[in-house]
Amino acid sequence: MDDVRDVNIEGLSSPEDAGFGAYGLRDELMRALSRRGFEHPTPVQKTVLASDWRGQDMIVRARTGSGKTLAFLLPLLQDIHSGERIPRILVLAPTRELAQQTAHEAESLTQELRLSVASLVGGMEIVPQLKNLHHGAAIIVGTPGRVRDHVERGSLDVDGIQHVVLDEGDLMLDMGFRDELEAILGALPEGTRWLFSATMPEEMRALADRYLTDPLTLSLVEEGEQHTDILHRVYMIPSHRRLEGLVNILLWEHPRRSLVFCHTKMESIEIAQKLQDQGFSAAALQGDMTQNERNAVLASFKSGSIPCLVATNVAARGLDVEGVTHVIQLGLPDDQETFVHRSGRTGRAGNEGVNLILLSPPEAGRFRDMLRSTQMKVEWQDMPDLERIHGAHREVMEQSLLSAPLGEDYEECRLWAEDLLSRAEPKVLVAKLLAFFSSRTAKGYPLSEELERERERRRHRGIGKAAGPYGGVSGVRGGVSGVRRPRGTMVRLSSSRGPVQDVGRILNALCTALKVERREVGAIRLKGDYVLAELFPFAFSRLDQGRADLARWGLHPDGVVSQRHDDGTVPGRSNHSRTGGGRFSKPEQRGRRRIVKDGGKLI
Numbered sequence: 001m002d003d004v005r006d007v008n009i010e011g012l013s014s015p016e017d018a019g020f021g022a023y024g025l026r027d028e029l030m031r032a033l034s035r036r037g038f039e040h041p042t043p044v045q046k047t048v049l050a051s052d053w054r055g056q057d058m059i060v061r062a063r064t065g066s067g068k069t070l071a072f073l074l075p076l077l078q079d080i081h082s083g084e085r086i087p088r089i090l091v092l093a094p095t096r097e098l099a100q101q102t103a104h105e106a107e108s109l110t111q112e113l114r115l116s117v118a119s120l121v122g123g124m125e126i127v128p129q130l131k132n133l134h135h136g137a138a139i140i141v142g143t144p145g146r147v148r149d150h151v152e153r154g155s156l157d158v159d160g161i162q163h164v165v166l167d168e169g170d171l172m173l174d175m176g177f178r179d180e181l182e183a184i185l186g187a188l189p190e191g192t193r194w195l196f197s198a199t200m201p202e203e204m205r206a207l208a209d210r211y212l213t214d215p216l217t218l219s220l221v222e223e224g225e226q227h228t229d230i231l232h233r234v235y236m237i238p239s240h241r242r243l244e245g246l247v248n249i250l251l252w253e254h255p256r257r258s259l260v261f262c263h264t265k266m267e268s269i270e271i272a273q274k275l276q277d278q279g280f281s282a283a284a285l286q287g288d289m290t291q292n293e294r295n296a297v298l299a300s301f302k303s304g305s306i307p308c309l310v311a312t313n314v315a316a317r318g319l320d321v322e323g324v325t326h327v328i329q330l331g332l333p334d335d336q337e338t339f340v341h342r343s344g345r346t347g348r349a350g351n352e353g354v355n356l357i358l359l360s361p362p363e364a365g366r367f368r369d370m371l372r373s374t375q376m377k378v379e380w381q382d383m384p385d386l387e388r389i390h391g392a393h394r395e396v397m398e399q400s401l402l403s404a405p406l407g408e409d410y411e412e413c414r415l416w417a418e419d420l421l422s423r424a425e426p427k428v429l430v431a432k433l434l435a436f437f438s439s440r441t442a443k444g445y446p447l448s449e450e451l452e453r454e455r456e457r458r459r460h461r462g463i464g465k466a467a468g469p470y471g472g473v474s475g476v477r478g479g480v481s482g483v484r485r486p487r488g489t490m491v492r493l494s495s496s497r498g499p500v501q502d503v504g505r506i507l508n509a510l511c512t513a514l515k516v517e518r519r520e521v522g523a524i525r526l527k528g529d530y531v532l533a534e535l536f537p538f539a540f541s542r543l544d545q546g547r548a549d550l551a552r553w554g555l556h557p558d559g560v561v562s563q564r565h566d567d568g569t570v571p572g573r574s575n576h577s578r579t580g581g582g583r584f585s586k587p588e589q590r591g592r593r594r595i596v597k598d599g600g601k602l603i
Contacts, residue, residue, distance in 0.1 A: 019039050019040050019041075020033050020038065020039070020040070020041055020074075023041075023049040023050065025049075025074060025078060026077075026078060028082075028112040028113050029074060029077060029078070029109060031112060032108060032109045032110075032111065032112065033109075035108075036108060038070070041067070041070075042066055042067035042070075042071075043066065043067075043220055044060065044062040044066045044067055044068055044071045044220050045067050045070050045071045045074070047060075047071075047218050047220060048060060048071040048072065048075060048218065049071075049074065049075060051216060051218060052216065053075050053216070054075075054079075055192060056192060056215070056216045057192055057193045057194070057212040057213050057214065057215040057216070058192070058193075058194045058195070058215055058216045058217070058218065059194075059195045059197070059200075059208060059212070059215045059216070059217045059218070060072075060194065060195070060196045060197075060217075060218045060219075060220075061196075061197060061198060061199075061200065061217075061218070061219040061220060062196065062198065062220040063198055063220070063344055066220065068167065068196050069101070069102050069105045069167075070105065071196075072091070072165045072167070072194055072196065073102075073105060073106055073109055074109070076089050076163050076165070077089075077106075077109060077110065077113065077115075080113070080115065080138060082112075082113045082114050082115070083113075083114040083115070084115055084138040085116070085135075085136030085137075085138065086136070086138065086157070086160040087118075087133075087137060087138060087139075087140050087156065087157060087158065087160055087161050088138045088139070088160060088161060088162050088163070089138065089139045089140065089161070089162070089163045089164075089165070090140045090141075090142075090147070090158070090161050090163070090164045090165070090184075090188070091106075091139070091140070091141045091142075091164075091165045091167060092142065092143070092144055092147060092164070092165065092166050092167065092172065092181070092184065093141065093142070093143060093167045093168060093172075094143070094144075094167075094168045094171040094172040094175055094177065095143065095171075096121040096122065096123055096124075096143060096291060096294070097294070097298065098167065098168065099119060099120075099121045099141050099142055099143050100119055100121065100141075102141045102167065103117050103118075103119040103139075103141040106139050106141060110138075110139065115138045115139060116132065116135065116136060116137040116138060116139070117137060117138075117139045117140075117141065118132040118133055118137035118139070118140050118141070118142075119132075119141050119142065120140060120141070120142030120143070120146045120147050120150055120156070121142055121143045121146055121291075122143055122145050122146045123290065123291035123294075124291050126146075126149075129146075129150070129155075130155050133150070133155050133156060134155075140156065140161075144172060144177040144180035144181055144184065145177070145180055147180075147184055148180045148183050148184055151183070151184060151187050152183075158184075158187055158188050158189070159189055160189075161188055161189065161191060162191045162192070163191055163192050163193075163194070164184075164185070164188055164191065164192075164193050164194070165193075165194045165195075165196065166181070166193070166194070166195045166196065166197070167196050168196065168197065168198075169195045169196065169197040169204055169207070170197045170198060170199045170200070170201060170204050171341075173201070173203050173204055173207070176552055178203070178207070181207065182207075182210075185211045193211060193212050193215075195208055195212065195215070198337075198340075198341065199337055229347035229351065229352050229353060230343055230344075230346060230347035230352075230353045230354070230355050231352070231353070231354050231355065231379070232343065232355045232357075232376060232377065232378045232379065233354065233355070233356050233357075233378070233379040233380075233381060234356075234357050234358075234359055234364070234367070234378055234379065234380045234381065235249060235356060235357070235358050235359070235381055235382070235383050236359060236360075236361065236364065236380070236381070236382050236383060236451060237358050237359070237360060237383050237447060237451065238360065238447055238450040238451045238454050239360040239361065239362065239454060240360075240519065241445070241447055241450065242330050242331060242358060242360075243271060243274055244445040244447060245358045245383055245445075245447060246260065246271070246275070246328065246330060246358065247275070247278055247280075247442050247444060247445060248383055248384065248386075248389055248444045248445055248447060249328065249356060249358065249383075250275075250280060250308070250328075250442075251389050251392065251393050251442060251444050252384050252388070252389050252392050253326060253354070253356065254392070254393075254396050255307070255308075255325045255326035255328075255354070256304075256307060256323070256325045257301070257304065257307050257308075257321075257323050257324050257325050257326070258307065258308050258309070258324070258325065258326040258327070258328055259309050259311060259321075259324050259326070259327050259328070259345050259346070260282075260308060260309065260310045260311070260328045260330065261311060261312070261313065261327065261328070261329045261330065261342050262310060262311075262312065262330045262331070263312065263313070263330075263331065263334075263508055263511055263512070263518065264312065264511050264512055264515065264516075264517065265286040265287055265288055265312055265512075265515070266515055266516075266517070267312075267330075267517060268284040268285070268286045268310045268311060268312050269284045269286065271284070271310045271330070272284035272310040275308060275310070278441075278442040279441045279442050280308055280442065281305070281306050281307055281308060282306065282308040282309070282310060283297045283300065283301070283306045283308075283309060283310070284297075284309075284310045284311070285297055285298070285301075285309055285310070285311040285312075286311070286312050287312070297309070298321075301321060302321055302322075304323075313334070313338060313342070313508075321345070322351075323351075324345050324346045324353065325346065325353060325354060326346060326353070326354045326355075326356060327342055327343050327345050327346045327353065327354070327355045327356065328356045328357075328358070329342055329343075329355070329356065329357040329358070330358055331358065331359070331360075331363060331518065332359065332363040332366055332367055332370075332504065333357070333367075333370070333504065334502070334504035334505055334507070334508045335370065335502055335504050335505065336370050336371065336373075336374065338504075339357070339370065339371075342355075343355035360454075361451075361454055361455055361458055362458075382448065382451060383447050383448060383451065384448075385446075385448040386444050386445070386446045386447075386448070389444045390443075390444065393438075393441070393444075397434070397437070397438065488522040488523075488534040488535060488536045488537075488540075489534070489535050489536075489537075489540045489560055490523075490532055490533070490534050490535075490560065490561040491532070491533050491534075491535055491540070491543065491557055491558075491559070491560055491561065492530055492531070492532055492557070492558040492559055492560075492561050493506075493530060493531045493532075493533060493550070493555045493556065493557055493558065494529065494530045494555070494556045494558050495529050495530060495531065495554055495555060495556075496551075496554045496555075496556060497554035498529065499528050499529055500526050500527075500528070500529070500530070500531050501526065503524050503526065505553075506524055506526075506531055506533065506555070507521055507524060509550065509553035509555055510533060510535075510539065510550075512549065512553075513546040513549035513550040513552075513553065513555075514535075514539050514542040514543065514546040514549075514550075515542065515546070516538060516539045516542060519536075520535070520536045520538050520539035521533060521534065521535060521536070521539055522534030522535070522536060530558070531555070532561055543557060
């Protein structure tokens with residue numbers, strides 16, 4: 001990629017009222033768009049269609065939910081021969097859900113073109129995929145791992161492929177698919193290569209440099225750009241009361257369809273189960289589910305029978321569900337990019353959405369630091385008190401009751417009501433009925449006083465004085481100030497991917513690889529190409545069995561670090577009054593370190 005040519009998209013876009021007919025699309029595609037009810041292209045579709053796309057390698061930067069799928073399918077289907085039976089177009093996507101959605105879009109556009117679409121995704125039976133390829137599919141959509149498998153088997157003939165699209169390229173790299181992408185791209189013949197990616201981290205640029213030639217770059221995003229269709233709101237909650245805060249917010253906001261993000265698979269299962277216990281209709285979506293289980297959960301979420309879906313970050317850019325009114329993020333996101341892409345699950349296709357994030361006081365300051373370089377407008381609010389939550393819940397119940405349509409059994413119920421009213425005082429009867437129905441739903445938790453007590457403790461200890469009522473100090477980790485935590489063990493982790501610069505990413509790696517919650521990890525110190533991480537007993541006990549998973553994140557445990565201050569104290573042994581939660585507060589307090597090994601195993 002010798003010369004990246006950035007293009008001013010304003011010069012490419014057609015007038016706002018121009019429909020798809022302005023771009024000379026073939027009749028078969030126009031009829032397919034008409035059947036789907038698509039009349040006007042989105043900005044990314046207009047930008048790509050109006051560009052000089054034929055024969056060009058291209059990089060397109062656009063947000064999720066912006067209509068990227070049609071932006072690459074429409075131009076690439078423009079010149080393909082009707083009835084083609086040789087693979088001509090290959091689309092790679094990071095997740096099974098996104099690949100299947102893309103395949104569905106391709107099928108809806110190609111009915112009159114008599115083209116077959118093959119979906120090659122992991123977690124599904126391979127025999128039907130082999131049959132689809134044998135019968136002749138012109139369009140291949142799949143995940144990197146399964147596509148590479150078919151290429152190496154010889155079941156996917158790539159010699160005739162003319163176009164390849166990397167959809168959500170940055171996410172594919174984040175998920176560790178670089179080897180698969182390089183193997184696939186290296187096996188393809190000459191042709192156009194299109195990369196669609198919301199961000200361009202260094203690893204993504206390196207891949208583009210190697211496999212794209214003089215690409216045309218179209219950018220529809222600005223760093224830190226505010227998504228005008230999404231309202232961002234922070235709710236402050238007490239530390240370690242995340243689930244209770246979520247219950248209160250669901251009662252207060254009453255979202256029609258909500259997507260709740262947490263950090264680990266274990267968390268998603270636990271939260272979904274506890275929400276069910278509270279009377280909410282909720283389900284988890286996480287990586288250990290079979291494909292049939294995932295499809296069933298997604299179908300229920302899309303239909304509205306399960307209005308609350310709890311998911312890990314894998315779903316952040318792999319889902320495209322219409323009608324998600326609220327995204328709820330539990331705790332501090334790993335980084336700014338994760339925050340933005342999670343929020344992009346709502347406010348899609350011109351609809352308004354709400355992005356909520358639940359933060360404790362220690363997390364608030366770090367979140368402010370994360371957004372400092374952006375232009376995002378974020379509302380800050382305390383969790384509503386229980387009385388206001390109950391009032392809002394009553395309003396929802398009343399509205400549902402008074403607006404309920406008369407069913408077929410109305411006459412029978414009316415006679416039943418008359419009989420009951422003849423035997424009971426009306427007010428007493430209605431009160432009993434309301435109490436009965438409200439007893440089947442969550443009541444919420446009294447968190448306001450607990451939040452204020454935590455703030456008061458932090459003020460007395462001098463934490464967060466300059467950060468205002470929602471503030472904290474960047475780098476302060478842990479729970480409620482003044483509460484002693486169990487003794488932690490400091491472990492050294494070397495990085496095979498160069499200098500480490502993101503604490504959130506390390507924390508996420510530890511929680512995911514060790515299958516623990518965030519409270520099991522204490523202080524994290526970045527030391528260039530290695531990391532010092534304080535692991536509490538449960539997390540430390542899982543370190544050996546989590547080595548392989550840590551290696552996928554580029555982290556390798558070297559041993560236990562024994563650290564001593566001049567006064568003999570050791571971080572992690574409740575020295576909070578001296579060092580601020582186990583952290584060195586002054587350079588002169590740093591002591592010597594020892595790496596302890598025994599045959600390569602931690603002791």
